[in-house]
Amino acid sequence: MSTPWKYEKERILHQRLIYLIGIFVFVIFLLICRMFYLQIICGDRYKEMADKNRISVRLTLPGRGYIYDRNGVKLAENRKTFQAVLFREESKTYRQSIENFQKLIPLEEDELNRIDKEIKRKRQYMPIRVKNNLSFEEAALIQLNAADLKGIRIEEELTRFYPLKENAAHLIGYVSFLTEKDVSDDKDSPLLDLPGYRIGRIGVEKGWEKTLQGMPGMRETEVNAFGRSIRVLKEENAQKGENLTLTIDSRLQEFALKAMGEEAGSAIVMDVHSGAILALVSAPSFDPNIFTRPIPQKIWNPLIQDEKKPLQNKAINGLYSPGSIFKLVVALAGLESGHITASRKVFCSGRTQIGKQYFHCWKRGGHGALTIEEALMHSCDVYFYELAQEIGWKKIISVAKRLGYGIESSLNLTGEKAGILPSQEWKKAKFKDDWRRGDTLNLSIGQGFLSATPLQMVLATARIANGGYAVEPGLVLSQIRQKTSESLGFSPYHLKLIRSGMSMVVNKNGGTAYKARFDINGQKMAGKTASTQVRRITMKEREKGVRSQEDLPWKYRDHAMFTAFAPLDNPQFAVIVAVEHGGGGSKTAAPIASQILQETLRLYPNGLTERKSDDMNNVQTD
Numbered sequence: 001m002s003t004p005w006k007y008e009k010e011r012i013l014h015q016r017l018i019y020l021i022g023i024f025v026f027v028i029f030l031l032i033c034r035m036f037y038l039q040i041i042c043g044d045r046y047k048e049m050a051d052k053n054r055i056s057v058r059l060t061l062p063g064r065g066y067i068y069d070r071n072g073v074k075l076a077e078n079r080k081t082f083q084a085v086l087f088r089e090e091s092k093t094y095r096q097s098i099e100n101f102q103k104l105i106p107l108e109e110d111e112l113n114r115i116d117k118e119i120k121r122k123r124q125y126m127p128i129r130v131k132n133n134l135s136f137e138e139a140a141l142i143q144l145n146a147a148d149l150k151g152i153r154i155e156e157e158l159t160r161f162y163p164l165k166e167n168a169a170h171l172i173g174y175v176s177f178l179t180e181k182d183v184s185d186d187k188d189s190p191l192l193d194l195p196g197y198r199i200g201r202i203g204v205e206k207g208w209e210k211t212l213q214g215m216p217g218m219r220e221t222e223v224n225a226f227g228r229s230i231r232v233l234k235e236e237n238a239q240k241g242e243n244l245t246l247t248i249d250s251r252l253q254e255f256a257l258k259a260m261g262e263e264a265g266s267a268i269v270m271d272v273h274s275g276a277i278l279a280l281v282s283a284p285s286f287d288p289n290i291f292t293r294p295i296p297q298k299i300w301n302p303l304i305q306d307e308k309k310p311l312q313n314k315a316i317n318g319l320y321s322p323g324s325i326f327k328l329v330v331a332l333a334g335l336e337s338g339h340i341t342a343s344r345k346v347f348c349s350g351r352t353q354i355g356k357q358y359f360h361c362w363k364r365g366g367h368g369a370l371t372i373e374e375a376l377m378h379s380c381d382v383y384f385y386e387l388a389q390e391i392g393w394k395k396i397i398s399v400a401k402r403l404g405y406g407i408e409s410s411l412n413l414t415g416e417k418a419g420i421l422p423s424q425e426w427k428k429a430k431f432k433d434d435w436r437r438g439d440t441l442n443l444s445i446g447q448g449f450l451s452a453t454p455l456q457m458v459l460a461t462a463r464i465a466n467g468g469y470a471v472e473p474g475l476v477l478s479q480i481r482q483k484t485s486e487s488l489g490f491s492p493y494h495l496k497l498i499r500s501g502m503s504m505v506v507n508k509n510g511g512t513a514y515k516a517r518f519d520i521n522g523q524k525m526a527g528k529t530a531s532t533q534v535r536r537i538t539m540k541e542r543e544k545g546v547r548s549q550e551d552l553p554w555k556y557r558d559h560a561m562f563t564a565f566a567p568l569d570n571p572q573f574a575v576i577v578a579v580e581h582g583g584g585g586s587k588t589a590a591p592i593a594s595q596i597l598q599e600t601l602r603l604y605p606n607g608l609t610e611r612k613s614d615d616m617n618n619v620q621t622d
């Protein structure tokens with residue numbers, strides 16, 4: 001009985017062994033299949049994932065391109081400074097490190113809030129800027145206390161520096177750190193993760209951001225299981241941004257701002273043949289270097305609360321009624337339409353009546369009978385009231401557009417405004433009202449709904465001075481043509497009459513800018529004054545006597561403007577000076593413009609290049 005049981009027991013054991021071997025073989029087969037799947041089919045994918053855990057790839061910050069003036073003077077450059085950067089993966093107690101850092105170098109509340117936001121927004125291995133613009137002494141202090149500041153390193157950074165400071169602030173602009181809006185507007189940009197990265201905000205820095213910013217570099221670093229760097233595996237240097245050379249002359253730029261003194265306003269100098277801008281200032285100004293770092297409230301608040309608006313670029317986005325400067329447009333429209341000639345006179349009694357409403361001339365007793373040149377010389381309002389009624393607003397607006405009013409330029413400066421060239425359609429849409437004769441009279445003296453920037457006014461002056469060519473303003477030297485050949489289609493004789501009237505404004509006794517005249521080796525200027533009201537003068541005030549500008553609060557005084565070109569016999573440069581609440585154009589703006597033009601002629605007695613005269617003043621009369 002024992003023998004059969006023995007064989008049966010061996011058979012059962014043998015059978016179980018076969019099952020176990022089968023299961024073992026099946027498990028081995030599954031493992032081999034899994035290994036084949038992971039290593040062969042998905043090998044590249046998991047290798048890449050493993051490398052990401054082993055290799056840290058970071059971008060390196062590129063240097064911005066430099067900005068130069070036409071003579072090679074630096075307007076914007078980069079300077080090396082130090083910044084403290086937090087690498088969270090290098091310390092589990094990085095928040096304690098920040099607290100220790102703050103004991104050494106205080107952090108403003110805004111900086112702490114910004115650090116918290118970046119920690120939440122950025123990926124784990126992305127560095128966080130703690131403090132920038134550190135001095136050598138501050139950087140050394142942090143290095144000495146490195147044991148208590150785990151995860152915080154000192155790195156070199158490039159900080160933008162503006163050598164001209166306030167002299168070119170609005171033109172060059174500035175760069176500053178990213179805001180939450182910048183991040184939300186461009187979430188996919190890898191540059192957003194770079195500590196110390198800044199972008200252009202206004203001026204050339206903003207307009208040519210893509211040109212100046214450069215391309216980031218790349219650094220591959222091997223890291224250990226704790227995320228700490230072991231060695232650099234690969235490094236590609238960042239590419240510095242392209243340099244820009246502007247048409248600006250830094251000497252003239254500085255002179256123009258100084259000539260503005262304590263006034264609020266702007267000044268522009270333009271070459272009438274190429275459109276090259278030699279100076280563009282807005283006053284008062286500010287030091288753009290303060291924006292390369294977080295701005296304390298004690299500095300920021302006075303800037304935004306100043307009634308003279310130092311942060312506004314008044315040259316391109318200050319909108320003003322051009323006032324009597326617009327009479328150049330109306331005079332040209334009258335000549336081009338054939339309604340007036342050089343010899344025709346219009347009588348000024350001191351006012352023009354439309355129905356029960358009177359439109360007054362600035363000279364209470366009137367100017368008497370005047371030709372077009374004399375009307376410009378004395379800036380007679382009544383002459384242009386009468387002329388505008390004859391030719392109509394449409395022809396005036398047409399000429400204004402051809403001279404550059406109502407159109408943004410191609411300067412590529414952010415914030416530029418087009419102004420307003422009113423029309424019947426515009427008024428209907430804006431005020432649900434028809435165009436009236438009074439609107440035409442207001443338009444004729446550059447008031448009413450009309451508004452323009454100083455840039456548009458100097459452009460119109462340049463086009464009149466150069467013989468009626470469609471010059472465009474420009475800032476980048478490589479993009480400037482020596483001279484434009486596109487004609488605006490105006491009669492050379494009519495333009496000559498306008499220039500003659502502008503000459504009489506300055507060079508003939510009795511002209512509104514006679515006191516601002518100059519004669520530098522035979523070189524003179526021609527121009528046009530303007531004083532534009534910012535408040536309405538009532539009939540009751542006229543009867544009692546209009547209060548003098550000096551007796552009015554600053555914000556109620558007239559804007560003062562003056563535009564001019566020189567030399568008289570061979571125009572090369574045009575200038576505009578706009579002084580906010582400056583009182584009178586002849587008293588305030590004209591002397592400033594005269595100084596600026598004299599300095600321009602001193603620097604460039606033969607113009608920007610040796611040009612032959614076009615004999616624009618030797619035109620056959622009709």
